[in-house]
Amino acid sequence: MADRITPREKDFSQWYLDIIQHAKLADYSPVKGCMVIRPNGYALWEVVQRELDKRFKETGHRNAYFPIFIPESFLNKEKEHVEGFAPECAVVTHGGGKKLEEPLIVRPTSETIINSMYSKWIQSYRDLPVLINQWANVVRWEMRTRPFLRTTEFLWQEGHTCHETEEEAMRETLKMLDIYRMFIEDVLAIPTIPGEKTANEKFAGAEKTFSIELLLQDNKALQGCTSHYFGTRFAKAFDIKFQSREGKQEYVHQTSWGMSTRIVGALIMSHSDDKGLVLPPKAAPVPVVIVPIQKKGGENSQVLETAARIKADIGKKVTVELDDREGFSPGYKFTEWEILGIPLRIELGARDLEQGVVTVAPRVGEKVQVKIAEVEAYVEKGLATLQKDLYRKAKTFMDANIHVEDDYATFKKRLESEGGLYLLPYDEKDTTFEKRLKEECKATIRCLPFNQSGIPGERRALVGLSY
């Protein structure tokens, strides 16, 4: 028997790494901090790409691609931006065997290179809005890395838009945040807490940063994505002006928004258990697998034919795989598909056929026998139920672990013993609060939630430990 997955109870961090190894999602690479995303893991990213890309296009965005190399001087054009990113940039100093005249930054994010192009492309209000997204890799030289959650190189999408007015840009910023929210909740079945970042935590160069915070199984928070309102700061730095309807020269109002391969880490951590990965059906590259149980030397043709017929029926609606590999016992296959997190497994052997049924085993829940004629309908319903149940379970967990707390000492004690998220009174004029949180509790303000405090008109800070 292969070595087991470390139980969550024993060592959550090791459990996470074990899931990634056992489910063959990723592997360590020869380069420190970089990971190899294996086919099983990449398939999850492809789900994210497919679902988000669809939503971006439905809202009028188009994809483009900008270079990975950025002249060093570009980064220096926006003061906060360079201060934020310069320390973690990889820099190319040589090319073609010669020292470069100007070093090239490997993009940590693409605001600068994209905005340099926007300044050429935009002349008139008729050129607006510009709604561009790019799927790309970026590099940030982080000190401490962890597969999917934080790697030196990671994959993401970054949307960069330009608008005529402040109102329109702000609407875009919040619209994209909401698209992320719906995607995370509907597809990944993870409950969300959207909100605004504090001045201290906002993106380097942004006027306002919004994020979606998630609570993982170990009661720590994770930022799932961000959406920034830039105002005209980059427009001024890169001279992106347009002639307005009134004939005046004005700076464009901008946004940017991104989601990275980190979200795959969130997906892994949100639903999985000690047996392996658990995928919500909509996030599963293959939601259904059929395992025919064959008898050596017996008549398997009927089992295999029925399995193939069921596959064809179900396959009209969802992706389904037929695991007819020989030389692997049913038990081995069951375990393997469980580690891979396949939502529904259909078992089918001679014993079932005699009764005209198949055995359906959901990844979470009990096995049931279903009449062959009803399998197709059952699968559709079963997947929907599973999707809903996983979300509800995660939501129940999150709700049980967000506490409205007025007393700092009580909060501190509670955070230490049980983790979780806390809605604390927040005064943005108190500049020492965040520092105190960090030094005394190792906690950060995750965000100022839009509507979580439950007290109308009162703004509270969502505080907790995070990745």
Next chain:
RNA sequence: CGGGGCGUAGCGCAGGGGCUAGCGCACCUGGUUUGGGACCAGGGGGUCGCCGGUUCAAAUCCGGCCGCCCCGACCA
């Protein structure tokens, strides 16, 4: 950069001056199997992280270096 751990077969590990370096899993061949990680038999696979030293003899002892993982500081 600080703290901890580890480098021996693809993976997980044992061996701690001496004979042909070993175990489990994985892999290959043949056979028997197949309703929760099947069994039997045979087989392949090693620069014991690297460099240097001590010694008749080093995976083993000593020195140096390198690398990786985990925990902190930085962050999507």
